[in-house]
Amino acid sequence: MQTKHELIPEPIGLDVDTLPRPLNFSELYGNANPVELEIGMGKGTFLTEQAKCRPQVNFFGIEWQRWYWRYASDRLRRNGCTNARTVRAEASFVLQEFVPADSIAVLHIYFPDPWPKARHHKRRLIQEKFMPVVHRVLAPGGRLQVVTDHKGYWEENIGPAVRAAGGFQVVDYNRPGSAGEGEFVGTNFERKYAREGRPFYAIAAVKRTNPGQSICW
Ligand SMILES: C[S@@+](CC[C@H](N)C(=O)[O-])C[C@H]1O[C@@H](n2cnc3c(N)ncnc32)[C@H](O)[C@@H]1O
Numbered sequence: 001m002q003t004k005h006e007l008i009p010e011p012i013g014l015d016v017d018t019l020p021r022p023l024n025f026s027e028l029y030g031n032a033n034p035v036e037l038e039i040g041m042g043k044g045t046f047l048t049e050q051a052k053c054r055p056q057v058n059f060f061g062i063e064w065q066r067w068y069w070r071y072a073s074d075r076l077r078r079n080g081c082t083n084a085r086t087v088r089a090e091a092s093f094v095l096q097e098f099v100p101a102d103s104i105a106v107l108h109i110y111f112p113d114p115w116p117k118a119r120h121h122k123r124r125l126i127q128e129k130f131m132p133v134v135h136r137v138l139a140p141g142g143r144l145q146v147v148t149d150h151k152g153y154w155e156e157n158i159g160p161a162v163r164a165a166g167g168f169q170v171v172d173y174n175r176p177g178s179a180g181e182g183e184f185v186g187t188n189f190e191r192k193y194a195r196e197g198r199p200f201y202a203i204a205a206v207k208r209t210n211p212g213q214s215i216c217w
Helices: 025-029 045-053 066-078 091-097 118-123 128-137 151-164 188-195
Strands: 035-039 058-062 084-087 104-110 138-148 168-171 201-207
Touching (some): 025 058, 035 045, 045 066, 045 084, 058 066, 091 128, 151 168, 151 201
Parallel strands (some): 035 058, 035 104, 058 084
């Protein structure tokens, strides 16, 4: 893909091969602010808006496609988002190998790839086996937020996996402040699909602080 300017991912974009395992977020950002993580940030619209308007929060983006990772990292750099870091890698791998337990305040997944062909459904990120991975990295009381346009993915995987996951309580979906009027989150894919008139499906769940405990918001 082409851009009018050169894409410079550094210093926002990190090289996964040189990262410590586990990551030390306080050292990485130079502060102990809460960390929010987005999987599959694409062009980085959500991450950039959030990092700009919430400097007291650290943002970490994971994107496995090289061009999108470079584009989003360069965009964050040009916007002066010193509270953001990104890595080009597969998200489950990063969560399991690099992200410390109980370290993430909010995990955002917006318009995850639906892998529509039946023989590819096993590649879908959000399914039963993914939820313990999410549970491990979320801080107690931390939140998972998911939005999709894909009815099949929603009905077959996302809804059932999130509702059935142990150690979570399903709560109201929180519309980020950076979302435009009528938007769920305000990403490129949401805007494209909204123009096509597609319906959207959203869910949020919070990691219980103690087994069996209810969370009041
Ligand atoms: C449909 S796009 C949505 C992009 C953005 N969230 C938006 O709403 O505009 C999904 C993005 O997630 C990335 N992605 C999908 N699965 C991934 C995985 N397992 N690890 C890292 N990135 C992934 C894709 O490369 C793609 O950029």
